[in-house]
Amino acid sequence: xxxxxxxxxxxxxxxxxxxxxxxxxxxxxxxxxxxxxxxxxxxxxxxxxxxxxxxxxxxxxxxxxxxxxxxxxxxxxxxxxxxxxxxxxxxxxxxxxxxxxxxxxxxxxxxxxxxxxxxxxxxxxxxxxxxxxxxxxxxxxxxxxxxxxxxxxxxxxxxxxxxxxxxxxxxxxxxxxxxxxxxxxxxxxxxxxxxxxxxxxxxxxxxxxxxxxxxxxxxxxxxxxxxxxxxxxxxxxxxxxxxxxxxxxxxxxxxxxxxxxxxxxxxxxxxxxxxxxxxxxxxxxxxxxxxxxxxxxxxxxxxxxxxxxxxxxxxxxxxxxxxxxxxxxxxxxxxxxxxxxxxxxxxxxxxxxxxxxxxxxxxxxxxxxxxxxxxxxxxxxxxxxxxxxxxxxxxxxxxxxxxxxxxxxxxxxxxxxxxxxxxxxxxxxxxxxxxxxxxxxxxxxxxxxxxxxxxxxxxxxxxxxxxxxxxxxxxxxxxxxxxxxxxxxxxxxxxxx
Amino acid sequence: xxxxxxxxxxxxxxxxxxxxxxxxxxxxxxxxxxxxxxxxxxxxxxxxxxxxxxxxxxxxxxxxxxxxxxxxxxxxxxxxxxxxxxxxxxxxxxxxxxxxxxxxxxxxxxxxxxxxxxxxxxxxxxxxxxxxxxxxxxxxxxxxxxxxxxxxxxxxxxxxxxxxxxxxxxxxxxxxxxxxxxxxxxxxxxxxxxxxxxxxxxxxxxxxxxxxxxxxxxxxxxxxxxxxxxxxxxxxxxxxxxxxx
Numbered sequence: 240x241x242x243x244x245x246x247x248x249x250x251x252x253x254x255x256x257x258x259x260x261x262x263x264x265x266x267x268x269x270x271x272x273x274x275x276x277x278x279x280x281x282x283x284x285x286x287x288x289x290x291x292x293x294x295x296x297x298x299x300x301x302x303x304x305x306x307x308x309x310x311x312x313x314x315x316x317x318x319x320x321x322x323x324x325x326x327x328x329x330x331x332x333x334x335x336x337x338x339x340x341x342x343x344x345x346x347x348x349x350x351x352x353x354x355x356x357x358x359x360x361x362x363x364x365x366x367x368x369x370x371x372x373x374x375x376x377x378x379x380x381x382x383x384x385x386x387x388x389x390x391x392x393x394x395x396x397x398x399x400x401x402x403x404x405x406x407x408x409x410x411x412x413x414x415x416x417x418x419x420x421x422x423x424x425x426x427x428x429x430x431x432x433x434x435x436x437x438x439x440x441x442x443x444x445x446x447x448x449x450x451x452x453x454x455x456x457x458x459x460x461x462x463x464x465x466x467x468x469x470x471x472x473x474x475x476x477x478x479x480x481x482x483x484x485x486x487x488x489x490x491x492x493x494x495x496x497x498x499x500x501x502x503x504x505x506x507x508x509x510x511x512x513x514x515x516x517x518x519x520x521x522x523x524x525x526x527x528x529x530x531x532x533x534x535x536x537x538x539x540x541x542x543x544x545x546x547x548x549x550x551x552x553x554x555x556x557x558x559x560x561x562x563x564x565x566x567x568x569x570x571x572x573x574x575x576x577x578x579x580x581x582x583x584x585x586x587x588x589x590x591x592x593x594x595x596x597x598x599x600x601x602x603x604x605x606x607x608x609x610x611x612x613x614x615x616x617x618x619x620x621x622x623x624x625x626x627x628x629x630x631x632x633x634x635x636x637x638x639x640x641x642x643x644x645x646x647x648x649x650x651x652x653x654x655x656x657x658x659x660x661x662x663x664x665x666x667x668x669x670x671x672x673x674x675x676x677x678x679x680x681x682x683x684x685x686x687x688x689x690x691x692x693x694x695x696x697x698x699x700x701x702x703x704x705x706x707x708x709x710x711x712x713x714x715x716x717x718x719x720x721x722x723x724x725x726x727x728x729x730x731x732x733x734x735x736x
Numbered sequence: 737x738x739x740x741x742x743x744x745x746x747x748x749x750x751x752x753x754x755x756x757x758x759x760x761x762x763x764x765x766x767x768x769x770x771x772x773x774x775x776x777x778x779x780x781x782x783x784x785x786x787x788x789x790x791x792x793x794x795x796x797x798x799x800x801x802x803x804x805x806x807x808x809x810x811x812x813x814x815x816x817x818x819x820x821x822x823x824x825x826x827x828x829x830x831x832x833x834x835x836x837x838x839x840x841x842x843x844x845x846x847x848x849x850x851x852x853x854x855x856x857x858x859x860x861x862x863x864x865x866x867x868x869x870x871x872x873x874x875x876x877x878x879x880x881x882x883x884x885x886x887x888x889x890x891x892x893x894x895x896x897x898x899x900x901x902x903x904x905x906x907x908x909x910x911x912x913x914x915x916x917x918x919x920x921x922x923x924x925x926x927x928x929x930x931x932x933x934x935x936x937x938x939x940x941x942x943x944x945x946x947x948x949x950x951x952x953x954x955x956x957x958x959x960x961x962x963x964x965x966x967x968x969x970x971x972x973x974x975x976x977x978x979x980x981x
Contacts, residue, residue: 299877301885303956308845332954412961416844419960427960641879641931642953 244665247273247282254278254720256677270685272668280673283665285657285689294647302331302638303422309634309649310416315359317416318352318407319627319652322489323634325420326623330510331638333615334423340608341424346489347600348410348419349625353488354444354593355403356628357545357586360693361451362396365583368687369458374680392454395447399590402437402444406597409433424612434601441598445559448591452563455587459580460570467570467578470663470670470688473498474577475531475541476551477516477655479626482506484553486564486592488626494551495531495541500575503531509624512633518650526657529650540658543630544692545585550575555588557595563588579663579691586693627652629693653694663688677723751815753797758811766806766817767795776972777819778828778860780835780853780946781894782807786903789895792835794828794857829861837868838917840875840889841947847956848948850964854892856971875920880931883953884942891921891949901941909935921949 247253253273273282293312297305306324310317322345329337337345367380370389379388386393404414409429411417419425429437459466475498479491492506493515507515518527519536530539541547550568555561567584570576600606623634630652637646653660667688672681723733748759753766753775760769765788770777781792790808797806798818806819818824835841835854843849875888893912901909909930913922925932935941942950961967965974 301877301879301887301953301956303954304845304847307847307957311844417961418957421957422954426958427963639879642885643877643879 244280244283244669245661250282253281270664272672274672278672278674278676280665280668283661283668285661285664294649297644297647300644301642302328302636302644303642305634305636305644305647306420307416307418309647312649312651314415316352316356316628318348318411319625319632320634320649321411321417322349322420323623323625323627323632324636325422326490326625327621327634327636328422329623330621331618331636332422333617334613335615336613337424338608338610338613339605340428341611341613343600343603343605344410344425344428344611345420347429347597347606348407349489350593350596350600351403351406351410353403353626353628354448354590354597355400355407356693357590357593358396358399358403358451360628361455361583361586361590362393362399364693365690366392366396368683368690369455369583373683373687374678377679377683380683395450399444399447399451402440403593405440406437409437421612423614426611428608428611429606431607434606437597438601441594441601445591445594445598448587448594449559452584452587452591455584456563456566459584463570466580467576470579470666470691471577472579472659472662472666474659474662475503475534475539476547476575477531477541477543477631478548478551479509479624479631480506480552481556486548486552486555486589488548488589488593490625493624493631496551496575497534498575498577500550503533509633510622512622512624512635512650516650518654526654527650528657529655530658541655542659542692543652543655544582544628545589546576546579546582547630548626549585549588555592557592557599559595560588560592563591579688582691582693629653630655653692656692656694660689660692660694663691677721679723682723749811749813751811751813751817753817754819754821760811764811766797766799766804766809766811766815769811770806770819771976774976775819776976777806778825778857778971779807780857780892781896783896783944786896786899786944789899792831792892792894794831796824796827798824825861829863830867832858832861832863833865833867835892836863836866837870838873839891840872846890846948847951848890850961850967851959852948852966853946853971856966856974859966860971871917878923878930879953880929881933881935881953882931883937884930884935885951885953886921886923886930887949887951888921889949890947892947893919893921894946896944896946897921897941897950900944901935901939904940905936907934907939907941909933909939909941 250273253275256272256274257269269286271284271286272280274280293309297308300308305328306321309324310321312320363382366385367382370385371380382393407417408414411419419427475495477493477495479487480494481487481491493509493512494505495503497503504515515532516529517532518529520527528540530536531541532539549564555564567588620637625632632652633650635648636644639645664685667684671684721733750757750759753770758769758773758775767777767779767782771784777795777797779792779795781789782795788807790805793805795806796803799809799815841854843855846852849855877889878886895912898910898912901907908924911922911924912919914920922928923930923933937952942952
C-alpha cells in the first residue's frame with residue numbers, strides 16, 4: 240500500500256493539470272495532476288476543498304436536535320445521518336435496546352434509503368458509462384441517453400428509487416429530511432394502509448433488483464479483464480457485521496480485514512471506535528484520512544462501502560442476495576476482490592438484500608405496533624454507527640449536564656474512502672494518462688474511478704452526470720498552455736484555440 | 737329562536753370589516769370581535785387569554801384610513817375597518833420577514849416546525865424568502881433548567897411568556913431587557929439562568945410560546961410530520977376554528 244504518486248519529488252519543475260470542480264461534497268473537490276515534459280505522471284491528488292463545520296456549529300445545541308439537524312449534511316443519504324445520530328442519542332437517553340417495533344421501523348427506513356440511493360447511483364449515474372463505454376459519445380453518455388437506448392432499464396431505475404423514497408416517506412414523514420427517529424425510538428409506526436401500499440409493489444421491487452444484479456454481472460463479466468483491472472489497488476476493508484458475521488447495514492460490530500482477507504479486528508463494539516481508528520490530516524485536503532490504528536497511517540488506510548462490506552461479511556441473511564454474494568466472491572478465486580468497478584456489482588447485491596429485507600419487515604406485524612419509545616439511565620456520551628450507502632458512518636456526541644452538546648465527531652463514509660479514491664485516481668492516471676494527451680475521454684476515466692465509490696463527491700454527479708470540469712495545462716514556469724472545459728451539457732471545448 | 741337571535745344581534749353595536757358587518761360587545765377590541773365572528777386578522781403577540789400587548793404590529797388594520805393595532809383598538813359603532821388588503825398583507829409580510837432575520841430561525845431542524853406560529857404565518861402571508869439581510873445575532877441557549885430549555889435565538893419578543901408568568905402563574909419569571917435591536921428576553925434570577933428561577937414545567941408560561949424559544953426538554957419531534965398543527969391547516973384555519981393554537 241504505497242503512496243506512490245501522492246507527492247512528487249520536485250513539483251516545481253512539473254506541469255500542473257487541474258480538474259476543478261470534480262464534483263462537490265455538498266461543495267467542491269478537485270483533482271490535480273503533475274506531469275513532466277513527456278506527460279509522465281508524477282503526482283495525483285483528489286482534494287476535497289469544502290469546509291462544512293457541522294461538528295462545530297452543533298455545539299451548544301440540545302442533543303435531541305442532532306438527528307434532525309445533522310442529516311442536513313446531505314440531501315442524498317440524510318436517513319443515514321439521521322439514524323446514526325439517533326443511535327448515538329439512544330445511548331444518551333439510556334435506550335440500550337429499542338422496542339421491536341421501533342427497531343424494525345428504523346431498519347425499514349434504512350433499507351429504503353440504501354435501496355433508493357443505490358438505484359439512483361447505478362441507473363442514473365453509473366449506467367451510462369457501463370452501458371455505452373467510458374469514452375463513448377458524450378452527448379449520449381447520460382441518463383437521457385440510457386432512457387433512449389434502454390428505456391426499460393431507465394424505467395427500472397425510476398421505479399426502484401421511487402419505491403425507496405416512499406418507504407422513507409412513510410417512516411420518516413418526508414422523502415428527504417424527515418423526523419422519524421427520535422431519542423429512544425420512533426415517532427410513528429406504519430398504518431395498515433401504508434403497509435399495504437408498500438406491499439403492493441415490493442415483489443416487483445425484488446424482481447427489478449434481481450434484474451439489476453443480472454445486468455451489472457453481465458456487463459462486468461462481459462469484459463472481465465478490463466473491468467477487474469481498471470484503477471486496481473489493494474487495501475484493508477472495514478464494515479459492520481452481525482454477531483454471526485453476516486452483512487448488517489443497520490447495526491453490528493466493526494470488522495476490519497487486510498488486503499489479503501486476514502482479520503485485523505472483529506466484532507468490535509463501535510462505541511470504542513477511537514481505540515481502533517484514527518484520522519490523519521494532510522495539508523492539501525480539508526478531508527481527513529482515517530486509518531486503522533494498529534497498522535499505522537501508511538499501511539492502515541482502508542475502504543468502506545458496498546465492495547468492502549460484501550467481501551468482509553461471511554454471509555447475507557436474505558436468500559437471493561446470498562446466492563449472488565457467493566457467485567460474486569467466487570470471482571476472487573479465494574482472495575478479496577479489490578477492483579473499484581466491482582463496487583457496482585456489490586452495490587446491486589446490497590440493493591437486492593435491501594429489497595428482500597423490506598419484504599420481510601413488511602410481513603411482520605411489529606411495524607404496526609404502538610410501543611415506539613424506550614428510555615433508561617441517562618449518559619453524557621454516545622456513539623452511533625451505521626452502514627450508510629457509501630460505507631461506515633460514525634456519529635459521536637458528548638453533552639453536558641444541561642443537555643447541550645459539547646463535542647461532535649463525525650467520520651463520514653466518503654472520508655473513510657479518501658485514500659482509496661485517491662489511489663484509484665492515481666492508478667487510472669497511471670494507466671490511461673501517462674504519456675498521453677489530455678482528452679475528454681481521459682477526464683471521464685478519472686470521473687468513472689471516483690464515481691465507482693459513489694462518494695458524496697458525487698452530489699454533483701447526482702445531478703444527472705452534469706459534472707462540469709475545467710482542466711488547465713501549465714508549463715514548468717506556470718504558464719498556461721491549454722485549457723479544456725467540459726460543460727454541464729457534456730460538450731468539451733478548448734478555450735485556448 | 738332565530739328571530740330572537742336576529743333581534744339581539746340587531747340591537748348590538750356593529751362595525752364594518754372588509755365590508756362585512758360585525759357585531760361587538762362593549763369593551764371588545766376589533767381583534768376580539770373579529771375572532772368571535774370567525775374572521776382572521778394575522779397576529780403573533782396577541783392571545784385571547786392574555787391582555788393585549790400591541791407590539792408585533794402584524795394585526796395592523798386601517799380604521800377610517802388610519803393604521804391601528806386591532807388587538808388594542810376598541811371596536812366602535814360605525815367603524816370602517818380594512819383588514820385583508822394587498823397593502824396591509826404586504827406590510828405584514830415585511831414585518832414577518834424582519835422577525836425572521838433579526839433572530840436565528842432555522843425551521844429545517846427546529847423542533848417547533850409545523851407547530852410554530854411564526855412559520856405558519858410566513859406560509860399564510862406567502863413569504864417566499866427572508867428578503868432582508870440576516871442579523872445572525874449571538875444569542876444564548878439556556879439549558880440550566882432541568883425540564884425547560886430557553887433558546888433565545890428563536891424569541892420574537894412577543895412577551896406572551898411574560899404575561900403568562902405574571903397573570904396566570906402568579907410568578908415573574910420573564911421580562912424583556914435592553915432597547916431597540918438589543919432587546920432580549922431575560923429571566924428573574926441573580927445568575928440570569930432559568931434554572932435559578934421558580935419556573936415549573938407545568939407553568940402556562942412554558943406552554944404559550946408561539947415559536948420554539950421556550951420548550952419542554954427532551955421532547956423534540958415527537959409529533960410525526962403530517963400530524964403537526966399546521967401540516968394541513970393554515971394558521972387562519974386554526975385560529976378561527978376549534979382552538980387558538
